Amino acid sequence: MPNCINFSDVGCRSVVFLFCNLFLTESMEEQELPYTLINVIGGLGGIYEDHVEFLEKHLKLIPMKDFLENKETLRHKIQAVFVWMHKPVINRELLQTLPNLKVIVNSGAGIDHFDLKLIFSFGVKLANTPLAVTNATADLGMTLMLASARRIVEGHQISVSPDTKHFRADWLGEEVTGATLGIIGMGTIGYKVAQRAKAFEMKILYHNRNRRKEADEQAVGAHYCHKMEELLQQSDFVMLVVNLTPQTHKLIGEKELKLMKPTATLINICRGQVVDQDALVNALQNGVIKAAALDVTYPEPLPRDHPLLQLKNCIITPHIGSATSQTRFLMMRNMVESVLAAVQGLPVPNEVQG
Numbered sequence: 365m366p367n368c369i370n371f372s373d374v375g376c377r378s379v380v381f382l383f384c385n386l387f388l389t390e391s392m393e394e395q396e397l398p399y400t401l402i403n404v405i406g407g408l409g410g411i412y413e414d415h416v417e418f419l420e421k422h423l424k425l426i427p428m429k430d431f432l433e434n435k436e437t438l439r440h441k442i443q444a445v446f447v448w449m450h451k452p453v454i455n456r457e458l459l460q461t462l463p464n465l466k467v468i469v470n471s472g473a474g475i476d477h478f479d480l481k482l483i484f485s486f487g488v489k490l491a492n493t494p495l496a497v498t499n500a501t502a503d504l505g506m507t508l509m510l511a512s513a514r515r516i517v518e519g520h521q522i523s524v525s526p527d528t529k530h531f532r533a534d535w536l537g538e539e540v541t542g543a544t545l546g547i548i549g550m551g552t553i554g555y556k557v558a559q560r561a562k563a564f565e566m567k568i569l570y571h572n573r574n575r576r577k578e579a580d581e582q583a584v585g586a587h588y589c590h591k592m593e594e595l596l597q598q599s600d601f602v603m604l605v606v607n608l609t610p611q612t613h614k615l616i617g618e619k620e621l622k623l624m625k626p627t628a629t630l631i632n633i634c635r636g637q638v639v640d641q642d643a644l645v646n647a648l649q650n651g652v653i654k655a656a657a658l659d660v661t662y663p664e665p666l667p668r669d670h671p672l673l674q675l676k677n678c679i680i681t682p683h684i685g686s687a688t689s690q691t692r693f694l695m696m697r698n699m700v701e702s703v704l705a706a707v708q709g710l711p712v713p714n715e716v717q718g
């Protein structure tokens with residue numbers, strides 16, 4: 365029975381697919397498609413083409429533009445809001461406008477862009493897609509670490525440059541194999557990073573609010589650092605994988621960067637605001653640390669004249685942790701599944717607890 369599935373216990377992507385299939389097939393037959401407001405700009409233009417058929421089979425999608433043009437007719441019908449990629453504007457006014465709203469579903473794991481107290485005060489549920497994004501995001505963390513260590517972006521630029529004199533025998537990167545990786549935030553994604561780093565024979569340190577079970581630590585050979593300072597001082601690569609909360613806002617600032625080795629690299633795959641960006645620019649310009657590799661910044665994208673974009677020792681990707689076709693499709697399916705469960709009054713998979 366779909367309402368018996370505890371998705372938080374499901375570790376295997378294929379099992380999630382299987383259960384989703386059962387759930388979606390049953391619910392489709394029994395229910396009128398739920399009216400779902402979707403935060404895309406202009407028609408369904410912000411949705412991947414190969415998602416549209418699936419989405420329209422299960423949900424009656426109302427793009428924001430259509431909603432705004434026919435607010436009075438639609439507002440009582442909307443049961444769900446589908447927040448796809450863009451930062452949503454879920455504010456009091458919208459919540460007041462939608463009296464029958466049951467659930468907001470968010471693509472991705474991070475929910476720092478929602479006012480949870482406000483949403484829950486309207487009796488509305490919130491669901492995200494934390495399981496779907498773990499592998500792709502951990503893969504990107506490894507990609508950034510390797511790309512930075514081996515200077516892949518510079519290497520590419522040299523290779524495509526018309527000036528062949530750019531090839532230099534003394535052009536060297538750093539070895540990842542055997543180096544020390546400090547993971548700050550050992551949730552599901554942090555742990556996936558550790559599993560991958562183990563295969564690179566890295567020494568793994570981690571800092572987390574709660575220490576992991578001994579068996580988890582042993583499985584990846586990770587050593588717990590109660591004090592983050594200890595991890596910063598010892599690591600060759602420091603990877604940030606925390607949720608953005610008031611406690612983690614600018615967690616890494618001038619003081620923390622100074623604790624890092626001058627040969628170390630900072631990798632950020634969580635949220636830009638976890639790092640004091642001005643302090644990072646200063647550290648990269650003055651050799652306080654060797655390099656940075658960032659999938660996240662603030663704002664996103666950075667203004668074209670931002671100093672981080674001028675630095676050779678900083679590589680930046682445009683917040684693409686979950687951006688693989690497989691993961692994005694799974695996220696979308698998980699979100700549909702949460703909408704269908706909520707409108708049927710069933711336990712909502714991936715529901716964020718208040």
Ligand SMILES: O=CC(=O)O
Pocket residue numbers: 471472473474475497634685686
């Ligand atoms: O940023 C990506 C996510 O929140 O999953």
